[in-house]
Amino acid sequence: MDFINSIVNICYYLLSAFVAFVLLRNIFKSKKAQEIVLYSVMLIPFVLRVLHIK
Amino acid sequence: MSEKALSGFRITVLLIISAIMIATGIEFYNHRNFKEGTVAGPSVTSVKKLSDYSSIMKGSVNDTNVYIIDSGKPGGTALILGGTHPEEPSANLAAELIMGNVKIDSGKIMIVLRSNKSASLVTRPGDAYPLYYNIKTDWGSKKYRMGDRWSSPLDSWPDPEVYVNYPSGQLLAYMDIRNFNRTWPGRLDGLITEKTSAAFIELIKKENVDIFIDYHEAELEYPVISTIVAHQKGSDIAAMSSMMLTATEFKIGMEFSPPSLHGLSHREVGDFSDAVSLLFETPEPFLDRVRGKTNEALLLEGKDEFVMRAGEAGLLYEQIDENGWHIDTRVARQVASTQMVLDTWSDFNPDKEVRMTSLPTYSEIRENGVGSYLLNPSDYDKNLIYYE
Numbered sequence: 001m002d003f004i005n006s007i008v009n010i011c012y013y014l015l016s017a018f019v020a021f022v023l024l025r026n027i028f029k030s031k032k033a034q035e036i037v038l039y040s041v042m043l044i045p046f047v048l049r050v051l052h053i054k
Numbered sequence: 055m056s057e058k059a060l061s062g063f064r065i066t067v068l069l070i071i072s073a074i075m076i077a078t079g080i081e082f083y084n085h086r087n088f089k090e091g092t093v094a095g096p097s098v099t100s101v102k103k104l105s106d107y108s109s110i111m112k113g114s115v116n117d118t119n120v121y122i123i124d125s126g127k128p129g130g131t132a133l134i135l136g137g138t139h140p141e142e143p144s145a146n147l148a149a150e151l152i153m154g155n156v157k158i159d160s161g162k163i164m165i166v167l168r169s170n171k172s173a174s175l176v177t178r179p180g181d182a183y184p185l186y187y188n189i190k191t192d193w194g195s196k197k198y199r200m201g202d203r204w205s206s207p208l209d210s211w212p213d214p215e216v217y218v219n220y221p222s223g224q225l226l227a228y229m230d231i232r233n234f235n236r237t238w239p240g241r242l243d244g245l246i247t248e249k250t251s252a253a254f255i256e257l258i259k260k261e262n263v264d265i266f267i268d269y270h271e272a273e274l275e276y277p278v279i280s281t282i283v284a285h286q287k288g289s290d291i292a293a294m295s296s297m298m299l300t301a302t303e304f305k306i307g308m309e310f311s312p313p314s315l316h317g318l319s320h321r322e323v324g325d326f327s328d329a330v331s332l333l334f335e336t337p338e339p340f341l342d343r344v345r346g347k348t349n350e351a352l353l354l355e356g357k358d359e360f361v362m363r364a365g366e367a368g369l370l371y372e373q374i375d376e377n378g379w380h381i382d383t384r385v386a387r388q389v390a391s392t393q394m395v396l397d398t399w400s401d402f403n404p405d406k407e408v409r410m411t412s413l414p415t416y417s418e419i420r421e422n423g424v425g426s427y428l429l430n431p432s433d434y435d436k437n438l439i440y441y442e
Contacts, residue, residue, distance in 0.1 A: 001241075001243050001244060001245075002243045002244070002245075005245060008212065009212070027064060027067075028064065031055075031060065033063055036060075036063065036064055037067055040067045040070075044071060044074065047075060048079055048082065052208055053079045053082050053083055053086075054078075054079070054082045054208075
């Protein structure tokens with residue numbers, strides 16, 4: 001169980017990193033100021049999680 | 055907005071967000087890495103790690119310190135856990151007070167200040183929890199990490215859809231796989247909180263612990279409050295202690311641990327070891343959902359007009375007035391209950407006595423404050439300082 005959970009844990013971190021990447025890409029692709037702010041705010045928890053801070 | 059202006063806007067927003075991220079990240083990082091310097095009291099004979107009893111904890115964040123006070127005389131062994139739920143500060147403070155001040159005439163006491171250290175490395179910013187709290191002492195103030203009820207998701211993530219307690223099979227809320235008082239008796243190959251419980255069961259068996267005490271605090275809206283919850287093996291001790299304390303010091307009840315309620319220490323430690331298991335609950339208005347401003351003052355002074363109003367409406371299971379439930383009173387209750395329970399245990403089991411002396415009384419702790427009994431790390435040799 002410990003091993004399986006470690007694999008799932010790594011997958012979740014990869015997912016977080018992927019979502020962070022998609023948000024960052026959308027920040028640069030979006031033409032709407034409101035969306036840029038929205039994606040930027042959403043980015044915070046994903047980056048902090050990937051960096052193992054929060 | 056032109057493309058050039060949009061690019062400038064993007065960079066500005068990202069800079070602001072980065073500044074917020076760095077500022078908050080530093081706070082979270084510092085909190086997670088904050089070390090509480092603690093003096094091993096004069097009576098402490100050795101300090102072990104949990105991994106000395108169970109190798110699964112080696113290298114784990116929950117490889118906590120176990121302070122051992124051995125009289126060197128025959129008797130019983132008591133294990134006291136503080137910090138099961140680190141959002142309940144009277145637990146680790148009472149454990150620290152006893153560890154720093156107790157002397158024992160017979161038997162052995164083992165004390166843990168941060169049983170689930172992982173849960174003390176995270177708070178609930180969404181609930182406005184403070185990151186730290188400070189206890190005033192004669193030599194300044196001592197700073198402690200404020201924690202949460204559950205282990206940090208940084209140490210155990212993701213949670214399952216439903217937590218199935220092992221080995222009972224009882225279904226519990228998903229996040230309770232990180233709740234150290236729902237994971238007993240634990241699982242050696244489980245997640246970190248389950249492993250911690252399993253490691254403590256190994257400790258209890260290897261040290262032949264006779265009596266196990268787990269400190270807690272509860273919201274006044276919760277019916278299990280101001281009480282000793284006892285496994286059936288310890289019902290006589292709990293009942294006698296409850297009567298004696300109520301007659302002489304303060305009102306405290308006694309409740310039986312429900313046989314079908316699994317995962318809790320008062321049930322599983324009694325079922326899966328030879329130890330008598332007891333759990334103490336004191337009132338903590340900070341935990342009430344109807345509370346007002348959530349800050350360090352509420353945590354330590356326990357005064358809240360909204361909780362008082364809930365009491366006036368008959369919605370609480372414990373009384374509260376304008377004096378609140380101060381941390382000194384809450385710690386005093388834990389310490390006095392421990393003294394009474396171990397005295398009663400020793401009276402009932404003369405061949406397994408655990409006789410504590412020199413602890414301050416309930417009235418003395420309330421009058422002088424818990425800070426008066428905390429040892430100043432700068433007064434002691436570095437070899438006696440341990441970090442929680």
